[in-house]
Amino acid sequence: MTDTPHDLVDFGNGQPSSSLLPLDAIRTAADHCLSRGDAALLQYGDDQGDVDFRESLARFLTHRYATPVSAAHLMISAGVSQALDLVCTRFTRPGDTIFVEEPTYFLALEVFRDHGLQVVGIPIDHDGIRLDALQDALTRHCPALLYTIPSFQNPSGTTMSAARREQLAAVSRAHDLLIVADEVYQLLDFGTAPPPPLAAYIRDARVLSLGSFSKICAPGLRLGWIQGAAPLLDHLMQSGVVHSGGGLNPFASGVVRSLLDLGLADAGLDVLLRVYAERSAVLCRALRDALPMATFVEPRGGYFVWVQLPSTISASRLLPTAVAEGVSYRAGALFSSVNGFARSLRLSFAHYDEAALVLGVQRLARAIARYSTNAE
Structure with a gap:
């Protein structure tokens, strides 16, 4: 054992x-990536992330999500934890109220505590977050955001139904509510695919969808993405950390681009x-x-x-x-x-x-x- x-x-x-952990596949991808001879791989990158990598990622997600994904709507992150911290930095202030599912991912609660946020739990049922409880909470609070894990939720394993996702998007539009969807398990189904991710609603609701290679490839890559409409991504990219760092994880992005282009990410998943x-x-x-x-x-x-x-x-x-x-x-x-x-x-x-x-x-x-x- x-x-x-x-x-x-x-x-x-x-x-x-x-x-x-796909050690051989990563070695093959790294060799393929470095054989291109592009030294820019070792330089500071673009704030939104390398455009070629985002194009490869968009093709991969379009296939796996079975819904169109545009590279223009993707921003590269150093995993979901870093993305969630960045979202809190740019969209909340200490003392703000946020909504979470009850129960929810325990380490996300730590991130929210680090930012001095007041957390209000919204109960879930077998179809996901309860909209009646959410509507009631909105009469008493003005949240900066709602954090949800729509598919195979951590910890409950619950998957939000298609109807509930549609209703949640409608609530977002009606209340101008920012929905932060942690979708790291979206692609990990055992034969029955969940409904399309909340990322599918980025054009008509205030949704930021967070994804990561930690769960579908290897945690040590520290590489993920944020999918959202241009105004929301632009606001994230005004971060001093993003400006100072010149984008996030450009070298790992190059290696994973090869992993995607060679079909190794699909095979590994x-x-x-x-x-x-x-x-x-x-x-x-x-x-x-x-x-x-x-x-x-x-x-x-x-x-x-x-x-x-x-x-x-x-x-x-x-x-x-x-x-x-x-x-x-x-x-x-x-x-x-x-x-x-x-x-x-x-x-x-x-x-x-x-x-x-x-x-x-x-x-x-x-x-x-x-x-x-x-x-x-």
């Missing part, structure tokens, strides 16, 4: 296993989809066998299974016992703006092979049994 440091199965590890589908199925089967008292919805894509434990069990309080048994996870309260989801936990299936996933669930079952015995 590779990638199991100190024998701990850490289901909190939301990254691919080393065996899935197809491998990930097959492996993640298999790992997800193994994890869910192990959960059904070992933890019949737990409930969850089997994911149709993404990285995570969002598990609900019996009401007598606190995921946070269970964690030390779990670690003692050799397994870890992310407790639900991390993903809440109000410390909710006490009996929920997030399990990632991306980082471990099938044997480690089964072992981790068995250890989790033993930890729950110990916890429950000690609580009696």
Whole structure:
């Protein structure tokens, strides 16, 4: 079982296993890129990102999204975390209120705290963010933006329905609400594609769509993109960091351009989809066998299974016992703006092979049994 440091199965590890990182493909792409002999690759780049790379990326996304993407509507970022920080810098001020889904990505909450933002959670259901709750919150708050993860949401795995996406775009138009869509899982479906990304609404709603190669290729590239209408991208490019840096990650952009042009990114993504589908199925089967008292919805894509434990069990309080048994996870309260989801936990299936996933669930079952015995 590779990638199991100190024998701990850490289901909190939301990254691919080393065996899935495309080292050979990156080497081939780097050789192809450097063979062009273009020294500009090592120079400061354009604020929006290299136009040739953006053209290659637009073709890749047009194919994978099954909806047209223009290079003019793409700005290159150093991954989604950096893009989200840049959006906060340019579109918010300390003390502003923003809306997030409840639950939401726990590290995004850290970014928002860094910017001194007041976070208001909007509940979700099986179709995504609840529009009734959003409309109600808009009568009481004037948010600078709404942060949403529309497809295979982190942590819940929920995918926003097509109708809900259309309604959310209408809310954006009616209230001049900036929607920041974290779409890093959009391309990670297990055979049933989600509705078109919120990026499809950039022409008629205030939408910034964030994407990344971290989830579909390799996190260490630190390369992603922001898709949006020209006025929104222009506002982002007025950043002092962007001006001073001369664009973001021009060298990595050159290598990934070759990865895209050679078809290696497509081939690598197809491998990930097959492996993640298999790992997800193994994890869910192990959960059904070992933890019949737990409930969850089997994911149709993404990285995570969002598990609900019996009401007598606190995921946070269970964690030390779990670690003692050799397994870890992310407790639900991390993903809440109000410390909710006490009996929920997030399990990632991306980082471990099938044997480690089964072992981790068995250890989790033993930890729950110990916890429950000690609580009696």
